[in-house]
Amino acid sequence: MKYAILILILLSFNSYAKEMKVCFEDFLPSAGMKGDKPIGIDVEIISAAMKTQNVKIKFIMLPWNRCIYELDKKSIDAIIPMVYSQERDEKYSLGTSMRTRGNILIRNPKTKEINSLQDMSGLKVGSAKGYVISKEYTEATNFTKVDITSSDEVAAKILKEIANGSVDCGIVDMDSAYILIKKLQLEKKVIISNFKLKKASHVGFVKNSPYLNLYEKGFKIISDNGQIKRIIDKYYHNK
Template sequence: MNPARRRMVGGFFIGLCAPAVLRAGQERWRLYAMEDFPPYSYMSGGRFQGIDVDILDRAAGALGVGLDYVALPWRRAILAFDNSPEDGLFQLTPTAERARKWRMVGPIRDTVIVAVTRVGAPFARGVRLEGLRGLRVGVVRGFTYFEAFDRADHFVREVSPDERVSLRKLVLGRVDVVLMGRANARHVIGGLGMDQALRVLPVPLFREGRYLAFHRNPVGLDRGRRLQRELERLHAGGTVSAILRRYGEDDDAG
């Protein structure tokens, strides 16, 4: 079993390392993440797993570091990270403000942002940012999508606590489109049984890397430097692409 595997969900640790692989005095890092965010991080079979978790586990294993994951609602995860100077936070959209404030590490992988619409809605293959003019757009409270979208004011944002609520609003006609990561959209729509009602537009609106952050203090800067080196090695060696393919998301890898 990977020595980096130990899980923590909702504030409670789930120890999954066999005693033989846990070394006395092993360096451990605590990382905050969004809970229930398939296929990137989610609970299944008593384990916190997913694309991002697998990538980070591989990088941490190469460093000889154990990872303790804390899965929380996104806004709580950010708040917990803000108050934990030695810890990390991942699945972050990069912004200039975050780069100034935190040591951003990555990308872990790319996210492809797409529009989800009702079947039969008057959209062809995709929608551009300008094409959202006058529409009601479903977003998640506390999410950063990409900077041009976050600054735009030519559409109405309909904020929801999570993407499941956004998609239910879409089915009910309370919003016109929902913005989501493509891989996450496929999983959530399938899980809700909405495949016949909703359509993921095939042409992406935007593609951008997702990052992990540490604080800009000696501990965070050192951890960021070491993790950055291993992530770059995993990308260059094809490991990240292989993990994405294992989850059926190879088209999101480049």
């Protein structure tokens, strides 16, 4: 009996000893840091899903391109959030979509009103290098796409480029846009359009990651018990 109990304790310890490394950029309300504590909708969703599988998570905050670099090196196990593209699907393993969010178009006050991709003809449009906006955006050829990079928060740089007229408009995550515009005091220097592009957020795992199946099991549990909805509602209620 003593040996049986010892074996169970060791098995339990080994199960909880598993630690998955997950990278994200400073991108609230998706993910970010409050002091030394990781917070955000997607942080809480993946944490809750993996907790049901007794997997601990070590969160690492880096610029997006550095997260991709580390994932390619396999020095981390996953990135949140990742948007689907055929290239990414072939290179990484994408888990079931955590949630659907959206991009929104922000324009300089001197730029004409924009309600569609067609309205962007002849304009310079900024977006984060390496970000996937949508299939329609990728295939559009009627405007100039300007890849914007930053060693800091790339969405903030996009907004600043719009405000100073370096680009006519830009695509930014809808949730982050409102927070950043207020934070950067750009309310009178940029205009939020009504043009939105929906996208699904995934966990991007190393190809054939052993954590993928555990995530899928955990995600189903917290989806069925309503925990995902409660997490999302909490953040939107507090916006």
